[in-house]
Amino acid sequence: MTYFPEEVVEHIFDFLGSHRDRNTVSTVCKAWYQVERLSRQHVFVGNCYAIRPERVMARFPRMKSLSVKGKPHFADFNLVPYDWGGYALPWIEAAARCCTGLEELRLKRMVVSDDGLELLARFFPNFKSLVLVSCDGFSTDGLASIATYCRGLRELDLQENEVDDHGCQWLNCFPDSCTSLVSLNFACLKGEVNAGALERLIARSPNLRSLKLNRAISVESLNKILSRAPHLVDLGTGSFAVDDRAEAYHRLMNCFTKCKTLRCMSGFGEASPCCLKALYPVCINLIVLNLSYAPAIPSDDLIKLICHCSNLQKLWVLDCIGDKGLAVVASTCKELQELRVFPSDIYGAGTTSVTEEGLVAVSSGCPKLNSVLYFCYQMTNSALITVAKNCPHFIRFRLCILDPGKPDPLTNQPLDEGFGAIVRSCKNLRRLSLSGLLTDQVFLFIGLYAKCLEMLSIAFAGNSDKGMIYVLDGCKNLRKLEIRDCPFGDGALLKNVEKYEAMRSLWMSSCEATLGGCKALAAKMPRLNVEIINESGNLVESKENLSDVNKMEKIYVYRSVAGPRNDAPEFVWTL
Amino acid sequence: MNTTDLDNLKATELRLGLPGTDEPEKPTSRPTSKRSLEEDRQAERKPSDGSQESTRVTKAQVVGWPPIRSHRRNSFQAMKTEAAEAAAGGGAGLFVKVSMDGAPYLRKIDLKVYKGYKELREGLEDMFKCFEGCKGSGSEYAITYEDKDGDLMLVGDVPWEMFTSSCKKLRIIKGSESIRGLGSGHQQKTCKFI
Numbered sequence: 001m002t003y004f005p006e007e008v009v010e011h012i013f014d015f016l017g018s019h020r021d022r023n024t025v026s027t028v029c030k031a032w033y034q035v036e037r038l039s040r041q042h043v044f045v046g047n048c049y050a051i052r053p054e055r056v057m058a059r060f061p062r063m064k065s066l067s068v069k070g071k072p073h074f075a076d077f078n079l080v081p082y083d084w085g086g087y088a089l090p091w092i093e094a095a096a097r098c099c100t101g102l103e104e105l106r107l108k109r110m111v112v113s114d115d116g117l118e119l120l121a122r123f124f125p126n127f128k129s130l131v132l133v134s135c136d137g138f139s140t141d142g143l144a145s146i147a148t149y150c151r152g153l154r155e156l157d158l159q160e161n162e163v164d165d166h167g168c169q170w171l172n173c174f175p176d177s178c179t180s181l182v183s184l185n186f187a188c189l190k191g192e193v194n195a196g197a198l199e200r201l202i203a204r205s206p207n208l209r210s211l212k213l214n215r216a217i218s219v220e221s222l223n224k225i226l227s228r229a230p231h232l233v234d235l236g237t238g239s240f241a242v243d244d245r246a247e248a249y250h251r252l253m254n255c256f257t258k259c260k261t262l263r264c265m266s267g268f269g270e271a272s273p274c275c276l277k278a279l280y281p282v283c284i285n286l287i288v289l290n291l292s293y294a295p296a297i298p299s300d301d302l303i304k305l306i307c308h309c310s311n312l313q314k315l316w317v318l319d320c321i322g323d324k325g326l327a328v329v330a331s332t333c334k335e336l337q338e339l340r341v342f343p344s345d346i347y348g349a350g351t352t353s354v355t356e357e358g359l360v361a362v363s364s365g366c367p368k369l370n371s372v373l374y375f376c377y378q379m380t381n382s383a384l385i386t387v388a389k390n391c392p393h394f395i396r397f398r399l400c401i402l403d404p405g406k407p408d409p410l411t412n413q414p415l416d417e418g419f420g421a422i423v424r425s426c427k428n429l430r431r432l433s434l435s436g437l438l439t440d441q442v443f444l445f446i447g448l449y450a451k452c453l454e455m456l457s458i459a460f461a462g463n464s465d466k467g468m469i470y471v472l473d474g475c476k477n478l479r480k481l482e483i484r485d486c487p488f489g490d491g492a493l494l495k496n497v498e499k500y501e502a503m504r505s506l507w508m509s510s511c512e513a514t515l516g517g518c519k520a521l522a523a524k525m526p527r528l529n530v531e532i533i534n535e536s537g538n539l540v541e542s543k544e545n546l547s548d549v550n551k552m553e554k555i556y557v558y559r560s561v562a563g564p565r566n567d568a569p570e571f572v573w574t575l
Numbered sequence: 576m577n578t579t580d581l582d583n584l585k586a587t588e589l590r591l592g593l594p595g596t597d598e599p600e601k602p603t604s605r606p607t608s609k610r611s612l613e614e615d616r617q618a619e620r621k622p623s624d625g626s627q628e629s630t631r632v633t634k635a636q637v638v639g640w641p642p643i644r645s646h647r648r649n650s651f652q653a654m655k656t657e658a659a660e661a662a663a664g665g666g667a668g669l670f671v672k673v674s675m676d677g678a679p680y681l682r683k684i685d686l687k688v689y690k691g692y693k694e695l696r697e698g699l700e701d702m703f704k705c706f707e708g709c710k711g712s713g714s715e716y717a718i719t720y721e722d723k724d725g726d727l728m729l730v731g732d733v734p735w736e737m738f739t740s741s742c743k744k745l746r747i748i749k750g751s752e753s754i755r756g757l758g759s760g761h762q763q764k765t766c767k768f769i
Contacts, residue, residue: 074639076645077639077640113703134644134646160644218611218734220732243735292647344651375641405639433642457642
């Protein structure tokens with residue numbers, strides 16, 4: 001292909017959708033590397049410490065869209081200390097120097113500052129889309145900068161971030177000339193917003209298709225908004241607190257009958273069972289319904305709602321739906337692809353919730369089901385075997401039995417056979433989370449059968465190093481492995497060290513690996529960053545006291561061409 | 576510390592679970608993880624119901640378990656405290672003064688008794704029946720309230736719970752006064768009770 005002009009090669013590369021494909025072609029030869037790098041518009045960086053931002057900007061000068069991920073996944077569950085790292089500012093600064101054509105920025109699990117947001121707002125004239133997922137470190141002042149300076153902003157999507165509330169003025173900062181909004185999501189903000197300013201903003205945004213309000217927005221306000229934006233496709237309802245005898249309720253139902261394009265709904269922050277009836281006009285059109293942030297709604301009321309939702313593809317719900325409710329999902333939602341059932345009562349002694357029966361029902365009734373996240377108090381091997389038989393097309397299967405290490409209640413056996421059936425049957429399984437009582441045997445199955453597996457999460461499982469070794473040896477496509485509270489030690493850590501260079505990262509906390517083992521790993525594999533996170537006491541002092549046999553509380557290993565990071569806090573030690 | 580001191584200490588120790596049940600130690604910094612894992616599993620297999628419940632509560636104290644994003648976990652907390660507050664407030668009752676323009680004396684009502692604005696309106700209509708000349712359509716009264724900041728607010732704008740938590744006293748204003756006081760956008764609201 002070297003005798004094709006560059007434009008032709010570039011044009012051919014345009015057909016390559018995925019980052020992986022583009023990464024692959026860039027390694028073929030120097031010419032292809034050049035063509036590819038100068039034409040790449042979407043850049044994805046899975047680990048912000050794997051490469052320096054300057055290098056990314058230098059390689060892809062025409063970058064229009066950048067996506068960066070920071071903290072390891074277990075940071076979601078408070079296992080990573082608050083100031084571990086994952087700062088967005090270096091990326092924004094580097095882009096401000098070389099890639100001012102940037103139009104989209106997507107950050108996940110990163111620390112974003114108000115300064116960073118202001119930089120973003122002022123230095124990128126074509127900036128159109130900001131998506132922040134599970135980030136923190138910024139306040140509504142940063143949002144005010146974005147609103148004020150980003151001409152032609154299309155998307156501001158804040159998903160589950162921790163945002164400091166410095167007042168509601170940020171929304172007023174959208175100038176009257178801003179009419180380009182397509183997507184606005186501020187559901188995670190805790191503070192009030194000026195309802196009038198919001199309504200006026202929506203009135204002048206004819207292209208608005210996705211709007212997710214926070215809990216502070218009343219139903220009265222929602223009514224006004226809906227009457228101004230009847231073409232919404234995706235709605236987060238805000239509080240949804242309304243009495244079904246109030247006039248606002250009738251107005252709401254009326255609005256919904258006019259929203260012919262509404263396909264996705266979420267929010268319901270203060271919904272009561274009776275006000276869900278207002279949704280009946282739109283239910284038949286819904287493909288995504290997220291009730292997981294609604295206060296506990298009795299199963300019968302959920303059932304009445306779900307009965308109308310026969311086109312649902314994605315359902316997120318609390319476990320108060322019960323097995324009975326899931327049976328209704330199974331018989332009604334024949335298009336269902338993704339189901340997530342969250343626990344409503346984390347600390348209680350098992351109130352109405354779901355059991356293995358609910359999962360079996362859905363697996364049997366929904367032929368297109370391919371993605372499950374299921375929190376429950378118990379699971380049996382026979383149920384898992386049935387689910388595996390019913391759903392050979394699973395891509396994601398995450399099961400969380402709320403009691404760590406709980407066996408099959410019928411047989412008192414570990415759940416090895418059940419999960420074994422899942423990996424044997426689901427040949428395309430890419431993501432798996434295990435729970436319950438599990439021995440090394442389940443890992444033998446996983447290593448043997450889960451050939452497409454990319455991400456594996458393990459907690460309170462296994463008997464010996466063999467477990468982890470089975471996984472590292474067998475799962476050819478493994479990219480992310482995260483382990484907590486398992487008896488895997490240095491033997492497992494050091495058995496297959498080259499594997500870690502083929503993976504994005506390894507997380508091990510409360511396991512058996514020692515300092516000596518980590519040092520050995522770091523010595524053998526210079527292109528890995530082996531981070532020890534030691535929160536108890538000042539690491540600098542205790543470094544002298546630490547001997548090689550001390551077990552390391554938290555270990556984070558990741559491949560990197562950037563070398564040890566220079567922003568690590570005191571309690572992080574890169575070997 | 577000798578063993579008897581330790582026993583006494585343990586006897587007075589505050590912990591969750593029924594008396595007589597023995598719980599595994601849950602250290603915050605972990606010495607040897609394997610041992611306490613085994614302890615956990617032994618504790619779980621204890622047959623009595625009491626220990627089952629207590630171990631379940633103990634499990635909830637394990638850091639980062641169950642694996643739920645902090646954002647979701649925090650919103651559960653918020654919901655729980657709201658529910659607890661609502662339940663706790665249920666016993667006490669929420670009495671506020673109600674004044675009506677032209678009425679010689681005030682009344683007091685318990686906001687907790689009403690489920691929403693409609694009930695409140697009906698309750699107030701009942702209470703002040705005797706003071707109204709005619710009660711046909713176009714009875715021009717507005718129900719207002721004084722909130723925590725001392726401002727006079729129109730009843731009905733905010734969610735019911737928000738209203739009951741911020742309402743200090745109620746005031747029923749006669750139509751003419753209320754129309755003059757508010758802008759045209761509110762005209763509709765002042766022409767009837769809520």
